[in-house]
Amino acid sequence: MTSSSSHDPAAGADGTPDITPDPAGHPAPAPVSRRRLLGAVGAGAAVAGAALGAGGTALATRDSGSGSAAPGGEAAAATVDFRGAHQAGIATPSQDRLCFATFDVAQNATRADLAALLTAWTAAAEAMTLGRQVPGDEGDLNTPPDDTGEAVGLTPGRLTITIGYGPGLFDDRFGLAARRPSGLRPLPALPGENLDPAVTGGDLCVQACADDPQVAFHAVRNLRRLGFGTVLPRWMELGFGRTSSTSPQQATPRNLMGFKDGTRNIDARDENVMGRHVWIGEEEPQRWVRGGSYLVSRKIKMRMEQWDRDRLGDQQDVFGRYKGSGAPLTGHREFDTPDFAAKSGGAYVIPDDAHIRLAAPENNKGLRILRRGYSYTDGIDKTTGDLLGGLFFIAFMNSPDRFVTLQRVLGAHDALNEYIQHIGSGVFAVPPGLAAGQDWGRQLFG
Numbered sequence: 001m002t003s004s005s006s007h008d009p010a011a012g013a014d015g016t017p018d019i020t021p022d023p024a025g026h027p028a029p030a031p032v033s034r035r036r037l038l039g040a041v042g043a044g045a046a047v048a049g050a051a052l053g054a055g056g057t058a059l060a061t062r063d064s065g066s067g068s069a070a071p072g073g074e075a076a077a078a079t080v081d082f083r084g085a086h087q088a089g090i091a092t093p094s095q096d097r098l099c100f101a102t103f104d105v106a107q108n109a110t111r112a113d114l115a116a117l118l119t120a121w122t123a124a125a126e127a128m129t130l131g132r133q134v135p136g137d138e139g140d141l142n143t144p145p146d147d148t149g150e151a152v153g154l155t156p157g158r159l160t161i162t163i164g165y166g167p168g169l170f171d172d173r174f175g176l177a178a179r180r181p182s183g184l185r186p187l188p189a190l191p192g193e194n195l196d197p198a199v200t201g202g203d204l205c206v207q208a209c210a211d212d213p214q215v216a217f218h219a220v221r222n223l224r225r226l227g228f229g230t231v232l233p234r235w236m237e238l239g240f241g242r243t244s245s246t247s248p249q250q251a252t253p254r255n256l257m258g259f260k261d262g263t264r265n266i267d268a269r270d271e272n273v274m275g276r277h278v279w280i281g282e283e284e285p286q287r288w289v290r291g292g293s294y295l296v297s298r299k300i301k302m303r304m305e306q307w308d309r310d311r312l313g314d315q316q317d318v319f320g321r322y323k324g325s326g327a328p329l330t331g332h333r334e335f336d337t338p339d340f341a342a343k344s345g346g347a348y349v350i351p352d353d354a355h356i357r358l359a360a361p362e363n364n365k366g367l368r369i370l371r372r373g374y375s376y377t378d379g380i381d382k383t384t385g386d387l388l389g390g391l392f393f394i395a396f397m398n399s400p401d402r403f404v405t406l407q408r409v410l411g412a413h414d415a416l417n418e419y420i421q422h423i424g425s426g427v428f429a430v431p432p433g434l435a436a437g438q439d440w441g442r443q444l445f446g
């Protein structure tokens with residue numbers, strides 16, 4: 001690979017990339033309130049940290065079942081509304097942690113079983129996002145507890161639980177063929193991928209995001225527990241270090257390649273942009289899924305040993321951005337607009353095969369997606385000693401064709417391909433949010 005060995009204009013005087021300043025001067029998160037406000041959780045928007053929104057999002061502690069406060073004092077954390085026009089966990093400012101799982105419906109499960117499970121999942125999910133235990137009979141010594149218990153005493157951690165349905169759910173098993181969202185079909189084969197069936201597909205997916213990994217895991221575990229006999233877990237992924245900002249109010253995080261990731265992501269607070277690119281709109285014949293979205297997941301392994309031996313100039317050319325500041329190679333500050341026409345010595349400053357050139361909306365007829373991925377690790381490869389890990393890519397869009405269009409270009413031409421491989425995949429229709437009194441079972445089956 002060639003390198004322009006570009007020097008980061010935002011680097012310190014000694015040439016060390018200065019990775020600390022946020023050029024946009026984004027505000028620091030509000031201090032966490034320690035006050036305990038039980039009960040009333042209003043219809044306000046999601047909030048980062050514990051700042052109370054004017055719309056009434058309240059603070060809550062996890063219900064310990066005995067009414068006592070969390071151990072160690074009165075720790076409080078923000079909750080995110082479970083109900084609304086759209087499911088939480090899409091436009092919600094990204095939490096720090098992810099637990100993502102897919103499930104297949106068991107062979108002998110019926111339509112009624114699935115509908116009942118989705119109704120039970122709704123009640124459990126709503127309770128858990130409020131920091132409460134999964135509802136049910138308590139204290140019966142002759143039956144297993146309704147909640148597995150490991151989140152008792154933890155704060156809600158901005159938990160969101162987002163559900164999605166895979167293409168297989170709309171086959172002839174449950175009478176759902178006539179309700180299949182028009183864009184939902186298996187993704188086509190894409191260049192360079194090497195998909196492992198063990199981390200690909202599923203009839204249903206559950207994305208649990210929270211600022212505490214135990215809260216996120218507890219959510220998926222309890223849905224799995226409720227699903228005994230009706231659904232079987234297919235695969236599960238834990239994510240850390242969110243790799244995308246979904247709001248410029250969040251400092252841009254770094255991925256495992258050390259680059260700021262999410263700089264030019266969609267600002268999920270912009271309803272106009274979300275309406276054009278992310279939410280399924282009026283053009284969708286299946287009314288029940290309007291206001292929803294499509295979730296595409298890709299488990300992307302990074303060849304970290306190769307990457308860590310690559311020169312800084314090469315690394316920057318791969319993305320078309322400076323590693324320190326995150327600025328485009330044609331700019332000085334992170335949020336400068338890339339100049340894809342700029343040349344130096346007859347060659348593009350942002351190389352032909354740079355990741356951002358190939359993925360940018362300017363070069364893809366305005367196409368945009370909302371990225372909401374996380375880093376993952378699977379430990380080490382025992383035969384080689386290599387680190388196993390990379391990006392668990394999640395993106396939301398109003399048609400999976402958007403992802404296919406982008407990935408056809410990236411998979412064929414991206415300089416990043418030398419260092420990554422797509423090893424897992426999923427596509428799911430994400431229904432809209434639930435109104436008061438509605439549940440996932442009735443929403444799906446009509």
Ligand SMILES: C=CC1=C(C)c2cc3[nH]c(cc4nc(cc5[nH]c(cc1n2)c(C)c5CCC(=O)O)C(CCC(=O)O)=C4C)c(C)c3C=C
Pocket residue numbers: 255257259260261262263264265298300302319321355356357359360361369390391393403406407410420
């Ligand atoms: C098909 C969509 C995409 C895949 C797959 C993908 C993989 C991938 N990306 C990075 C790191 C970065 N991506 C960045 C920008 C960026 N990436 C995509 C799409 C996919 N990325 C888009 C649409 C964009 C925005 C392009 C633009 O408008 O300029 C960046 C730059 C910072 C940013 O804007 O977010 C980084 C860094 C990795 C490591 C990766 C697979 C492992």
Ligand SMILES: [Fe+2]
Pocket residue numbers: 355359
């Ligand atoms: Fe990317």
